[in-house]
Amino acid sequence: MKAWEVVIGIETHAQLSTRAKIFSGSSTAFGAEPNVQANAVDIALPGVLPVLNRGAVECAIRFGLAVGAKIAPRSVFARKNYFYPDLPKGYQISQYELPVVVGGQLAIVVGESERVVKLTRAHLEEDAGKSLHECAGANFHGRTGIDLNRAGTPLLEIVTEPDMRSSTEAVAYARALHALVRWIGICDGNMQEGSFRCDANVSVRPVGQTEFGTRREIKNLNSFRFMQQAIDYEVQWQIATLEDGGTVEQATVLFDPQSGETRAMRSKEDAHDYRYFPDPDLLPLVIDRQWVDEIARQMPELPAARRDRLATDYGLSAYDAKLLTASLELATYYETAVAAAGNSGAKACANWVMVDLTARLNKEERDIGQSPISAEQLGGMVARIVDGTISTNIARKVFDALCNGEGRSADEIIASQGLQQITDGDALETLIDELLATNAAMVAEYRSGKEKAFNALVGQAMKATRGKANPQQVNALLRKKLG
Amino acid sequence: MIAASLQVLARALAKREVSSVELTHLYLDRIARHNPQLNAFISVDEGCSLAQARAADERLAKGEGGPLTGIPIAHKDIFCAQGWLTTCGSRMLNNFVSPYDAAVITRFKAAGAVLLGKTNMDEFAMGSSNETSFYGPVRNPWNADCVPGGSSGGSAAAVAAALAPAATGTDTGGSIRQPAALCNLTGMKPTYGVVSRYGMIAFASSLDQAGPLARSAADCALLLNAMAGFDERDSTSVERPGEDYCREIDAAAGDRPLAGLKIGLPVEFFGEGCRPEVMHLVEAAIAEYRKLGAETISVSLPSMQLSVAAYYVIAPAEASSNLARFDGVRYGYRAPEYQDLNDMYSKSRAQGFGAEVKRRILIGTYVLSHGYYDAYYLQAQRIRRLIANDFAKAFGQCDVIIGPTSPSTAFKLGEKAADPVQMYLSDIYTIAVNLAGLPAISLPCGFAGGLPAGLQLIGNYFAETQLLNVAHRYQQVSDWHVQRPAGFD
Numbered sequence: 001m002k003a004w005e006v007v008i009g010i011e012t013h014a015q016l017s018t019r020a021k022i023f024s025g026s027s028t029a030f031g032a033e034p035n036v037q038a039n040a041v042d043i044a045l046p047g048v049l050p051v052l053n054r055g056a057v058e059c060a061i062r063f064g065l066a067v068g069a070k071i072a073p074r075s076v077f078a079r080k081n082y083f084y085p086d087l088p089k090g091y092q093i094s095q096y097e098l099p100v101v102v103g104g105q106l107a108i109v110v111g112e113s114e115r116v117v118k119l120t121r122a123h124l125e126e127d128a129g130k131s132l133h134e135c136a137g138a139n140f141h142g143r144t145g146i147d148l149n150r151a152g153t154p155l156l157e158i159v160t161e162p163d164m165r166s167s168t169e170a171v172a173y174a175r176a177l178h179a180l181v182r183w184i185g186i187c188d189g190n191m192q193e194g195s196f197r198c199d200a201n202v203s204v205r206p207v208g209q210t211e212f213g214t215r216r217e218i219k220n221l222n223s224f225r226f227m228q229q230a231i232d233y234e235v236q237w238q239i240a241t242l243e244d245g246g247t248v249e250q251a252t253v254l255f256d257p258q259s260g261e262t263r264a265m266r267s268k269e270d271a272h273d274y275r276y277f278p279d280p281d282l283l284p285l286v287i288d289r290q291w292v293d294e295i296a297r298q299m300p301e302l303p304a305a306r307r308d309r310l311a312t313d314y315g316l317s318a319y320d321a322k323l324l325t326a327s328l329e330l331a332t333y334y335e336t337a338v339a340a341a342g343n344s345g346a347k348a349c350a351n352w353v354m355v356d357l358t359a360r361l362n363k364e365e366r367d368i369g370q371s372p373i374s375a376e377q378l379g380g381m382v383a384r385i386v387d388g389t390i391s392t393n394i395a396r397k398v399f400d401a402l403c404n405g406e407g408r409s410a411d412e413i414i415a416s417q418g419l420q421q422i423t424d425g426d427a428l429e430t431l432i433d434e435l436l437a438t439n440a441a442m443v444a445e446y447r448s449g450k451e452k453a454f455n456a457l458v459g460q461a462m463k464a465t466r467g468k469a470n471p472q473q474v475n476a477l478l479r480k481k482l483g
Numbered sequence: 484m485i486a487a488s489l490q491v492l493a494r495a496l497a498k499r500e501v502s503s504v505e506l507t508h509l510y511l512d513r514i515a516r517h518n519p520q521l522n523a524f525i526s527v528d529e530g531c532s533l534a535q536a537r538a539a540d541e542r543l544a545k546g547e548g549g550p551l552t553g554i555p556i557a558h559k560d561i562f563c564a565q566g567w568l569t570t571c572g573s574r575m576l577n578n579f580v581s582p583y584d585a586a587v588i589t590r591f592k593a594a595g596a597v598l599l600g601k602t603n604m605d606e607f608a609m610g611s612s613n614e615t616s617f618y619g620p621v622r623n624p625w626n627a628d629c630v631p632g633g634s635s636g637g638s639a640a641a642v643a644a645a646l647a648p649a650a651t652g653t654d655t656g657g658s659i660r661q662p663a664a665l666c667n668l669t670g671m672k673p674t675y676g677v678v679s680r681y682g683m684i685a686f687a688s689s690l691d692q693a694g695p696l697a698r699s700a701a702d703c704a705l706l707l708n709a710m711a712g713f714d715e716r717d718s719t720s721v722e723r724p725g726e727d728y729c730r731e732i733d734a735a736a737g738d739r740p741l742a743g744l745k746i747g748l749p750v751e752f753f754g755e756g757c758r759p760e761v762m763h764l765v766e767a768a769i770a771e772y773r774k775l776g777a778e779t780i781s782v783s784l785p786s787m788q789l790s791v792a793a794y795y796v797i798a799p800a801e802a803s804s805n806l807a808r809f810d811g812v813r814y815g816y817r818a819p820e821y822q823d824l825n826d827m828y829s830k831s832r833a834q835g836f837g838a839e840v841k842r843r844i845l846i847g848t849y850v851l852s853h854g855y856y857d858a859y860y861l862q863a864q865r866i867r868r869l870i871a872n873d874f875a876k877a878f879g880q881c882d883v884i885i886g887p888t889s890p891s892t893a894f895k896l897g898e899k900a901a902d903p904v905q906m907y908l909s910d911i912y913t914i915a916v917n918l919a920g921l922p923a924i925s926l927p928c929g930f931a932g933g934l935p936a937g938l939q940l941i942g943n944y945f946a947e948t949q950l951l952n953v954a955h956r957y958q959q960v961s962d963w964h965v966q967r968p969a970g971f972d
Contacts, residue, residue: 040582040583043813044808044813045563045581045582045583045814046563046569046571046576046579046581046684046685046808046809047562047563047581047585047680047681047682047683047684047685048681048682049680049681049716049717049718050718051715051716051717051718052718079804081803081804081807081851083807083810083828085810085812085824088808088812088813089807089808090804090806090807090808090810091804091807146812146813273852273853275803275804275848275851275852275853275856276851277800277804277851277856277860280687280688280689280719280801281685281688281718281719282718283718283719
């Protein structure tokens with residue numbers, strides 16, 4: 001049996017977060033009643049003309065800068081001609097020979113090792129509408145409904161070189177890209193609503209062979225899990241086909257999540273001839289250096305740089321720094337919390353964000369932007385742990401209270417609920433003396449060598465103070481008294 | 484009244500010697516009387532036109548009128564007009580009532596002009612004889628057996644027969660100038676980008692340009708003042724300082740008003756291909772220009788001979804894509820019976836489009852196809868650049884280029900209908916101008932066998948004001964343009 005090498009290239013359609021469509025000026029908001037966000041241009045009335053939304057171009061420039069690509073000083077919109085009911089003009093305005101973003105690369109981490117995936121290009125285009133076969137509140141009686149709300153939504157199509165060698169690498173790339181487009185604020189990344197859709201070009205070849213095998217393109221992968229499953233199935237199918245003496249024909253395939261299989265949608269023979277030609281309704285897109293420089297000045301610190309800085313500035317592990325830079329919102333939340341807690345609380349903040357807060361968000365199915373506790377509140381609470389006002393255990397109560405909106409700040413909750421740690425040595429000594437007097441049996445047990453009794457006495461002390469006694473001080477006093 | 488210039492009409496309206504309602508009635512009556520014979524109009528809406536006329540009269544009564552307020556204008560049925568059937572001469576849009584106004588319509592509305600009706604045209608502006616219209620051919624008022632030219636043939640026939648004081652047209656390869664020549668009118672195609680294409684149903688987007696069809700250069704200048712201007716809704720619209728196209732016409736001039744003007748005569752315009760009786764009239768007009776003080780020199784446009792070939796690649800390529808939206812899905816014609824989606828598309832388009840439109844969609848689809856694109860489309864674009872370079876060189880030597888508009892006078896209905904190449908050759912002098920994006924005018928220069936012939940003036944980019952003046956000075960010393968066909972008094 002031969003050894004096989006997998007070759008994968010990814011094409012991603014990222015819907016750009018502009019308020020208006022790319023050529024028509026109508027709204028891009030998701031979820032409106034069918035066709036209410038389609039104006040004369042979107043429905044392609046006779047005589048209407050496209051006008052480019054410069055906001056979409058700005059998104060493309062941001063992306064190009066983020067991946068170290070060349071921003072083309074002159075690029076050209078072209079018409080991709082084909083008939084489909086949800087494509088009102090009978091052509092899609094896209095870019096073909098001269099795209100706006102050329103080259104670039106994206107770092108991915110697979111296991112312990114980091115590598116880069118090279119990008120071929122990224123180009124601007126418009127989305128099509130949707131064909132609806134069923135729709136809440138409407139019965140089409142076996143016909144197809146057309147919703148043109150999405151028609152004309154700006155897309156950035158991001159194309160990689162055939163640079164990935166496993167489904168794991170492909171998913172790592174898709175995740176890194178997904179994080180990046182959200183980080184730089186050009187795409188909301190909502191895969192369920194179709195804001196971020198991937199196609200994977202997959203082929204296999206015997207290890208050592210330099211030519212690529214024949215590829216099949218898996219369309220519309222709208223989750224990372226499906227991407228992994230679809231590529232794994234496709235690779236296994238291609239290898240099995242070739243090992244059985246068969247050949248792989250170039251084709252477009254769809255992944256069926258139900259069966260976990262890919263199946264051919266159309267072969268190369270019925271591939272469209274799209275008859276691309278420059279759109280005469282639009283002038284070439286000219287981007288001058290000043291525009292690029294202006295956008296470069298507004299770019300946020302990119303994820304890799306932020307990750308390295310968090311590790312250095314706050315002494316975090318590489319792993320923690322990576323987790324905290326999963327999104328711009330999370331990284332910003334973390335640094336805002338540290339600012340409130342002080343640098344000595346940086347590690348504690350990291351733990352609170354990654355453990356307690358993440359658990360709470362997961363349970364409530366919220367993301368960091370909807371956190372019930374603000375970064376300032378969390379940092380303020382950590383500051384009180386650091387200065388010994390409360391113990392970590394008491395802090396959990398404060399955390400819950402803040403999440404439940406019981407107070408505006410940790411200090412307010414500590415004061416109103418009397419949670420301040422008891423660190424007054426005299427008070428604790430009195431308390432311990434009383435405890436030893438009333439628990440003579442436990443004291444005797446301890447003295448007879450049962451270490452467990454010591455822990456029970458600590459527990460009694462904590463119970464008597466409703467957890468507020470400083471545990472270290474209680475321990476020390478007990479040891480001293482019990483001698 | 485029906486022979487009056489727009490300036491005279493405007494003065495009469497401003498002085499309240501006539502009302503817009505009276506004027507509109509006058510033309511509506513003439514349309515009712517003569518249109519059955521000419522077939523120049525596709526739609527007339529008396530109620531709508533008279534309502535606009537009443538509004539114009541109110542403006543005029545308050546002394547708020549402009550040069551076109553209250554004047555009825557006919558519009559080619561290629562311009563979308565809100566509430567009006569807008570067919571583009573096609574069965575495909577036989578049921579299409581536009582929900583919006585084209586930029587040209589909006590600008591005429593703002594000027595207070597009255598929308599008199601929508602004029603007949605070759606289907607989707609594809610034709611040089613007005614015989615491809617779904618609504619039947621238009622007849623030439625000078626001879627009912629002859630074509631009026633095309634594609635703006637309805638507009639030309641309407642103005643020539645005084646069914647409208649003036650009209651709009653569009654010109655992709657000569658569709659304003661050639662009908663102007665064949666109907667004894669003055670018609671102008673402005674520089675590409677001067678008039679917004681928004682709401683003008685696209686034939687070949689990189690060539691289409693709207694312009695006026697009227698009885699004189701002075702009328703055209705007034706109309707262009709209303710039509711021209713930057714429009715952010717058309718990305719190919721050109722942003723420039725405002726221009727008064729009447730400026731040079733209105734300036735005082737002596738008996739040699741064109742002294743210093745250099746007229747270029749391209750050798751390619753004066754060789755074979757033009758009928759001698761037309762050439763004779765063109766040469767007489769050139770002699771007249773010398774009397775007006777102009778100097779003539781010989782220039783050359785060597786790539787012009789390739790213009791028809793390049794045009795019949797580029798225009799159909801763009802058209803094949805522009806007409807893809809007519810698919811029966813959202814508006815327009817849908818076949819009554821079909822099996823499935825593809826059958827719906829093919830039946831709707833097969834039944835909705837006429838033969839010439841289908842021919843051009845097929846040509847356009849072919850030249851853009853994989854494996855043919857470089858040989859046809861790219862090659863045609865190269866020729867287009869060569870032609871533009873030829874003109875640039877010529878305008879280094881002269882101010883205005885003069886030649887015939889059309890190689891012949893109006894031909895008989897049906898004469899060229901069976902031979903598309905002969906039909907395409909009727910545009911040999913006009914097409915190169917569209918490929919280069921230049922402005923040009925056709926103006927009357929005499930009659931041969933009772934039929935009018937046209938003189939074409941081509942200017943450099945944005946030289947409309949000068950071009951209109953050069954045409955106007957000839958019309959000050961000639962009376963061809965005031966001749967009117969018999970039977971339409």
